[in-house]
Amino acid sequence: MTNKYNMPDARGHFGPYGGTFVAETLIRPIQELNEAYHRYLQDSDFLAELDADLQHYVGRPSPLYYAERWSRELGGAQIYLKREDLNHTGSHKINNTVGQALLAKRMGKTRIIAETGAGQHGVATATVAARLGLECVVYMGAVDVARQSLNVYRMKLLGAKVVAVESGSKTLKDALNEALRDWVTNVDNTFYIIGTVAGPHPYPAMVRDFQAILGREAKQQCQEMTGRLPDALVACVGGGSNAIGLFYPFIDDESVKMYGVEAAGDGIETGRHSAPLSAGRPGVLHGNRTYLMADDDGEIIETHSISAGLDYPGVGPEHSWLKDTGRANYVAITDDEALEGFYALTRMEGIIPALESSHAMAYTMKLAPTMNKDQIIIVNLSGRGDKDMQTMAKREGILL
């Protein structure tokens, strides 16, 4: 697969981005994790167990589905959906939690913590913790607890303790702060499963490596189905794990354009959005240097998005690097446009996407008509919309 591209460097830097910006108490556990990650990603027993879990527990490979009717309707490029919504627990998040949980087990950790926004990563973490019999605590912003109550209930059913975080903006960034505080307090027995390609090294690279399976599959499936590479890839970007999972195996294939879709919320011009790559600036948060939404004083700005999973002021450092080098393009889709994407896929293809993934669908609706009919787009359908039924019903004035 990727040969020329060799990011990050040994210290976790993607050019000026990434790195290890943490308080001293976390240095040792991060070093231990880094060693374990490098060791086990070469370990054939570990890889065999991971592959078996991905196949039999997660349900991989996920299909690459040709959205024929939607492609015809849009009248441009042919659209293929990478069906991560069909994974166990309903999103791409489980690819990573299965991997990190196996690592936790190998490292002898007995307690798992995680942060979650939409709850998909929390559910995926609670799921693997249940399966391995590990104690699990999930931190979730109080605002997100309210808007994703179905996932909160799922996590509790799975035996996890869900802690509603009341500090700051009460969303994903504050959940991450709280998880870091827990980790610093319980470093000896606790493994922190970060859900996205952010955090201190090795998380951005490790989470990417666990998610890259979806891109490798998509590449192979596209070859098998069409005999060629796609012309464009489209994926939503909050922290950016589903996007990097899709992009990474194609980075050296220069003919393949990449589009990361951020959440423009009420519109970039309103300031109420979650689009650091489109409208932010580089800074340091949660252990890495990356594009952030911060004010002139370096204080983090509150973000907004209809989708809890994209409501984050930072982004994985590798995306910052891919933006600066021009290898990937980053665009933004408003809440209203995302809703159009949500309804379009639901009615044209009978697939209800998550609100996060709906941002990718909405951009596809803009992109496909500008392309020729013999061109191919692969869109990452990163999660299913079941968790968003309450949000959608409420918007439509329906009481469930």
Place this chain on the structure above:
Amino acid sequence: MSRLAAKFEELSQNGRKALIPFITAGDPNPAFTVPMMHAMVKAGADVIELGVPFSDPMADGPVIQRASERALAHKMSLRRTLEIAMEFRRTDTKTPLVLMGYLNPIEAMGYEGFANAAQRADVDGVLTVDLPPEEGEACAAELKARDIDTIFLLAPNSSAERIKKMGEIGSGYLYYVSLKGVTGAGHLNTADVEQKLKEIRANASLPVGIGFGVKDAETARTVAGIGDGVVVGSALISHIEANPDDPERAKSAIIAMLSAMRQAMDN
């Protein structure tokens, strides 16, 4: 010799330990901070750590988190914290002053711009919680060029090798985080701290301030028997939190606590 080095040397000659209070700049309001700093010096503070409010204080417990939130509600910032430092210096040119905070406000200002501003404000040291030495060379170099000390944290799980490294590139003092946890957490274990201090002494020659978990005069006395300085933050700030409508009362309570610590440490 820097103000910090001179202060620790003077204390050492007198057989005393440094009392190092921490407050967050602008908490509960911007006008409170400078008079509070002067009052703390009068009550026996040897060094002041002035917290720079940050929106996402990942290493802090709830008390200092809320102090940051109160300060930010008054539009406090790194820039305004430096103004407070400058104002403090107008009437106190002796007490070493250390800024403690997180990296992003410094990144936003730029390392050079920040170092210049810190020099103008006559700040003596900078402690950046989320800037470990492996990422901190560029910033430390800018500060060093202006004779400002870079203070590093040491933790219970820091290796001997790291202690040695911090002792070489850090200056002023080393800040030993006495427990695995956030500021204001639990109780520190004296035997553990004593044990670790032996390892730190064996690998670094800088004075060692001990913080996180110093709750009252009694712990201050115990910690003073182990390290070269005692850092106290959350215990003081909790008085600000307990008196939301009466900052003067909070101030008196903070002074009373510091005086009691000073007395306990000196006797």
